[in-house]
Amino acid sequence: MYLEERRQAILNLIVDHGRVSVPDLSARFDVSEVTIRADLQTLAERGLLVRTYGGAISATYNLQELSLLQRRQQHIPEKQRIGAAGAALIADGEAVFLDSSSTALAVAQHLKSRRDLTLVTNSLVIAQEMLGLAEITVVMPGGTLHHDTVSLIGPDGLAFLEQYHIRKGFFGAYGLSMDAGLTDGSAPESEIKRALVELCHTVIVVADAAKWGRVGVTSYAGLSEVDTVITDDQAPPDLVAQVRAAGVEVVIV
Template sequence: MRFPHERRQEILRLLEAQGRVSVGDLSRRLLVSEVTIRKDLAWLAAHGLLIRTHGGAVLADRNPAELAFEFRERLNREEKTRIGRAAATLVQDGDSIALDASTTAMYLARFLRDRRELTVVTNGMRVAMELAGRPGITVLMPGGTVRWEAFSLVGAWGEAILRQVNIQKAFVGAKGLTLEEGLTDVNPEEVRMKRALVEAAKEVIAILDHTKWGRVAFATFCPLERVRLVITDDQAPPDLVEAVRRRGVEVWRV
């Protein structure tokens, strides 16, 4: 039997994938009573994460993947930790890197705290907080407008700054990865900022868990041929992983 927070995370996953859910279907999927499901939906609605409907719920946001950051960071926590740990092995003392505002980038940042002479460019406020004040690490944040959904800074001000810096590696998350569309995301402003990070970097490394494979979001911010490496977890679909490798992109399953 799942704990309440595990059920609610699964409900959010299903909402992210489907856009709406019903009490009956959730009861059957999660093997709990409809009364329990209604309590979970009421709790999630009280926290602004969904809107109750007759017999179910829909997302509270018109962008289906824009769950509140503090809940998204808990989704697939173990997988993101493994991905972050593996990605950190690619960062050496003295590097200049970029991290986007994704939750997986935040997990990566936690494994960089002991680096020396490291420069990190990020538009992620939570990423910056993980590294701020660490000896030997300089954090640079481009200016812009705050997006509370992602705790990120977006806008043309930040893009102008990124055109003036040299970044060796950009580590970016995504809402989706496919062969045709490459890396995609849901918010237009976030897409523009991610594009700027990618354009400023010599190498692009995608950090994303298995739920993002085969999905397409609003717009492409990085074509597949621009990606050098994808770091994902061991539940990533093998057929799509092999197809990406055949395109010349290295894939780590951790």
């Protein structure tokens, strides 16, 4: 029996029984427990099962996994401060765009007690975070799911968004610099952001100190298109001064 056959068989057992134990699998396939653990770890990394101490169970708990990821984010104090400051700029009744960055997620987390708000976002994580909040309308453009950013990307979603009057857009960035402006790591991601920067009346960049002076693969906006940058107090003062001189409001939290 080959390795992949064994792993397939393990998955079948989980589908049938809901759970498997390491000693049991070891006996059944006549390999050491160490080997079984390696199998389980690999399958868990592929998201095909959930590892437990002593065995594994079926992977039908993805929602919780995701919310765990979300909550891991919460513990970064800088992002939370930036998120709170961003949320303070949003009035009830407005329609705002949030991109798929983790800092924009922090903004969303501070909007949970708001009423009559429309959030436009391409981030599945933000949508998930707002689940069950009846007072908040979440609108998503269509697109293809990108696994790394957990967001919908695609040129065709934009036409759909043009019917909304989006007052404010919150954008994360891979980097923020004087000459390259706002930069990101991937081209399709940049494309949708470039269009949204056009669409939003007010462009607000949420970026922690690490982003300053960094330049990513593609630019999606120049500094002249930015109204406000929200960052934390570790941002390099000389760069902050330059950006302010260029007419951009910089909020430090």
